[in-house]
Amino acid sequence: MTRPTGVRRAAITMLTLALVAGATIGGAESASAHDYLVSTNPVADSTVTETLSQVSLTFNEPPLADASAAIAIELHDPSGANVATGAVSIVNSTLSIDVAPTTPGAYTVLWQNVSADGHAVSGEFGFDYAGPAVGGGSSTPEPTTAAGSSATPEPAAAGTGAGGIQFPLVLIGIGSAVGVVVIVAAILLILLRRRSRPGP
Known part of the structure; x- marks a missing residue:
């Protein structure tokens, strides 16, 4: 059997290294192919001054089909209570959910998505809410009579003393x-x- 010459040995070594490098790079690309968050509404670390009724997250790709059971969004108010309501809506690559913030302060969004490759991805971001509370501000009711009309004090009769x-x-x-x-x-x-x- 003829032994490989030095040139052949060098060629075989280079080919082996190329195959190993290709496999490594391919594995790295496969591992980093999960969907990632592109934008959010509200924007992370922003201050919201208007009424907020929905939180939405947009990813680079639509989530895995039929994986809605594993997709979730929560909005936690300053006390830690979750004020998100209903199910997550999925439109193309955007996930959204209805929310009802009740008090001003720091809010945290927790989310979980399922990439098209089947891997779950999750994260969180925060923002400050300074908009109106649900139901608006409270008002001082006018005093009413038994009939429900506004009561106007009658003026004292002329000539009435203590x-x-x-x-x-x-x-x-x-x-x-x-x-x-x-x-x-x-x-x-x-x-x-x-x-x-x-x-x-």
């Missing part, structure tokens, strides 16, 4: 007392005059 005493009634009472005194005095005066007259 304790609600009506001055005209007081004057009538004083006038009556004076009249009684005058009548009594007149009767006494008549009786005294009769007694002072000399008998016949």
Whole structure:
């Protein structure tokens, strides 16, 4: 059997190294072929000042078909409660979910997606919410009557003093007392005059 010359040995070595390098690069490309996040709404680390009703994430490729059970989005408010509602909507490569933030503060989005190659990818990002709370601000109710209409305080009656005493009634009472005194005095005066007259 003829042994390979030095040139042949060098050629075989180079071919072996090329095959090994190709396999390594191919493996690396296969490992990094998972879908990745392209953009989000709201934008990460932004401040939202308008009403927020939905969070959406756009990837470089649509997720794996029939993998919706493993796809999830959560929105956690400052207290840690999840304020995302309903199921994740998938339109092409965009995932979205309805949300209902209730208080201003720091919010965190947690997400999980399934790449077209079947591998799960996940991550998180945050933003500040400074928009209106769900249901709007509270207002101070107007005082109402039993019929439900706005109650307007009635103005105090003219001539009403402390304790609600009506001055005209007081004057009538004083006038009556004076009249009684005058009548009594007149009767006494008549009786005294009769007694002072000399008998016949």
